[in-house]
Amino acid sequence: MAASAAIYAGYIVVGLIFLFPLLWVASLSLRPMAELFVFPPRLVPQHPTLAAYHDVLSGSPLARYLLNSVKLVSATVLCALAIAVPSAYALSRLRFRRPGLKPLVMLGMLAVQLISPLVTALPLYRWFSTLGLINSHAAVILVYVALSAPFATWMLTGFLDTVPVALDEAARIDGCTRLQSLLRVLLPVMLPGLASTAILLAISTWGQFIVPFVLLTRDDLYPVSVGILDYQSSSDSVSTHLLAAAAILSALPAMLTFLVLQRFIVGALTAGAVKG
């Protein structure tokens, strides 16, 4: 019993440490300006109001930033999956002529993810400048896809490995080509794997910062991760509630996606961790 009490005490401490910063910012965002400087500070506002959210969404470019992010993220997830599905198929189902090549490709894909996007962003910035591709969403999406496709391939390969080969072999005996067996037979079975991969990609792309920070200079093109930094530098202490509301709004999509699909994500993450 004492042990259970100790565990619960631990839960409360951990819960507070990780939840309190968010609660505090949420509290700031719900205050009227007059309550920003109350002393002693209190977590629950006396006169909570959604005015800050209204002001931020109607009177600032934040709505535009959010839209840009939605656009960049959805295009990236779709393109990354389109590239990852055939790659995962090859890695899971096809025989490489030299047996060493497959692990090499798999490890290579892991290795590229461990290099900071800043390192590749420097030469990309130079090329894109000369090509006139600075301030192009298409260029940003292309780089995002390169950043996320290896991870998507890695996840989907792991997922396909768990689908019995007999399934697509039956389809091929019935006369399907490999492409047909992938599209008609395997893809429907892979749906849960595709979904969790898409969610993880969406969350990581939503937070992606360096690439748009370097490749976009026009603020009407910023995704929310870069836009909110801009917003912060233009805000001051009397607009703290607005900054807090903007922070909550830019975190909300990623947070909600995570909370709703938590089971999925934790499963995918832990499976990845154990497999390596």
Added chain:
Amino acid sequence: MIAAGRRPLEDRPFLWLAPLLLLLAVLYLYPLVDVTRLSLTDATDAATPAHYTFASYRSVIGSAEFLAMTRVTVVFVAASIAGQLVFGMLIAALVCEGERRHLPGAAIVRAIVLVGWVLPGVVIGIIWKLLLDESGAGIVAYAASLMGARNPTFLSAPVPALFWVTIANIWRGTAFSMIMQYAGMKTVPPELYEAAIVDGAGILQQFRYVTLPSLRGILLINLVLITIATLNTFDMVLPLTGGGPGRATEVIALYIYHLVFSEFQFGRGAAVAVVLMAIGLALSACYARMLQRGRTA
């Protein structure tokens, strides 16, 4: 046996992999080569032609700023990974222990910790900036004043700033270590614990003699991955301190960015980027070896 050249097209893995490999070659491999090439030039901006020289490395690595940045980065990375590993393991142990006793709430704690991890880095920086507001309205300042501190400084003085940037990074990254170690702890066969209990081991001894040895492989991989993630930290620091005050929290990624985009020292920035890349590649190589060893074992 089908002759090598007669293999049907659709059976060739590299045909299926072509889009991915092409993308990576153009947007990953070639930039890495190009950044290395640029580091050997005196390039300033994209418009001016550059000459080959080794001066970038010499002037950057010998500079006082590089030394200061290295010190900041080492402190930041070492303290971050120590904090993330320790807290990650504690929380993972708490969650596992709770699940073993069928206590409700373990999944909620796990979810709360992970929420911090899915937030965009810039938002995490803003959240901590708001918490650490040094006026009376800041909540950490208020807590400090309750404990008797008068006019505490958090982000406006060098040493506290580095401390709080590290704390924010531990807050952000603990979830990842937690989830990896949680996954690792789940793979420990329960019989091992039962045997330990029969032998009279208490909770701490079970942890020391059963959990820790079983987690060795995962801990090493965890260590490599969070070292890389922390070395690459960039977005969170910008809204929090911007690298300041002065250059007190200018970690390596910020230093590269400043060299290139504020001081227009492209060659030097590229030289430091190559250093960062080399560390990243070396750590990836360690990671790859560990994974392969894990496969064959």
